[in-house]
Amino acid sequence: AQSVTQPDIHITVSEGASLELRCNYSYGATPYLFWYVQSPGQGLQLLLKYFSGDTLVQGIKGFEAEFKRSQSSFNLRKPSVHWSDAAEYFCAVGAAYGSSNTGKLIFGQGTTLQVKP
Amino acid sequence: NAGVTQTPKFQVLKTGQSMTLQCAQDMNHNSMYWYRQDPGMGLRLIYYSASEGTTDKGEVPNGYNVSRLNKREFSLRLESAAPSQTSVYFCASTGKRNQPQHFGDGTRLSIL
Numbered sequence: 001a002q003s004v005t006q007p008d009i010h011i012t013v014s015e016g017a018s019l020e021l022r023c024n025y026s027y028g029a030t031p032y033l034f035w036y037v038q039s040p041g042q043g044l045q046l047l048l049k050y051f052s053g054d055t056l057v058q059g060i061k062g063f064e065a066e067f068k069r070s071q072s073s074f075n076l077r078k079p080s081v082h083w084s085d086a087a088e089y090f091c092a093v094g095a096a097y098g099s100s101n102t103g104k105l106i107f108g109q110g111t112t113l114q115v116k117p
Numbered sequence: 118n119a120g121v122t123q124t125p126k127f128q129v130l131k132t133g134q135s136m137t138l139q140c141a142q143d144m145n146h147n148s149m150y151w152y153r154q155d156p157g158m159g160l161r162l163i164y165y166s167a168s169e170g171t172t173d174k175g176e177v178p179n180g181y182n183v184s185r186l187n188k189r190e191f192s193l194r195l196e197s198a199a200p201s202q203t204s205v206y207f208c209a210s211t212g213k214r215n216q217p218q219h220f221g222d223g224t225r226l227s228i229l
Contacts, residue, residue, distance in 0.1 A: 109157055
């Protein structure tokens with residue numbers, strides 16, 4: 001079955017500390033992957049995407065993610081967290097090619113990030 | 118840049134009432150989607166429209182209907198609302214199938 005798992009429901013880090021949010025996927029076709037961020041009461045904003053090529057992708061707000069096909073993972077990282085990064089983060093996967101590419105995405109359950117001053 | 122616009126932003130219904138959630142995008146996107154977001158469950162796809170004139174069921178379609186009115190608009194209808202449909206509903210669109218989806222700000226729906 002196709003699925004996305006974000007193992008950490010809630011993470012708390014101190015401001016200035018590094019951050020890694022985990023994402024594991026199970027997908028039969030060649031995947032393309034996204035990370036979105038959602039602030040309270042808002043819609044989802046795209047942080048970054050992976051479609052093909054370089055497995056380390058850079059996004060907005062200083063975030064990056066690394067695609068590891070062998071581990072079926074697409075973890076999000078940031079070297080130094082700011083208080084404004086407190087939000088909920090979603091990993092999503094879709095089909096990159098072929099008839100299975102309907103544009104549909106499967107989302108993980110989300111990880112809530114709290115930032116301590 | 119309006120992007121994806123959802124109306125209303127908030128709504129309270131009584132069980133058994135009907136209503137339509139509206140979604141419009143101004144990016145000339147082909148594909149549009151309706152999701153519901155519930156705590157601890159991420160976003161789940163209700164229905165989608167890969168192109169104008171087509172609609173298909175997603176993961177949780179029961180109790181909902183959709184209409185792709187034209188290329189810009191994609192509405193979601195609850196014919197007989199149930200408390201289990203209390204949720205936050207998001208509409209999204211994309212121009213190409215391997216490109217990011219753009220999201221509206223959501224409709225917060227409570228059914229009593």
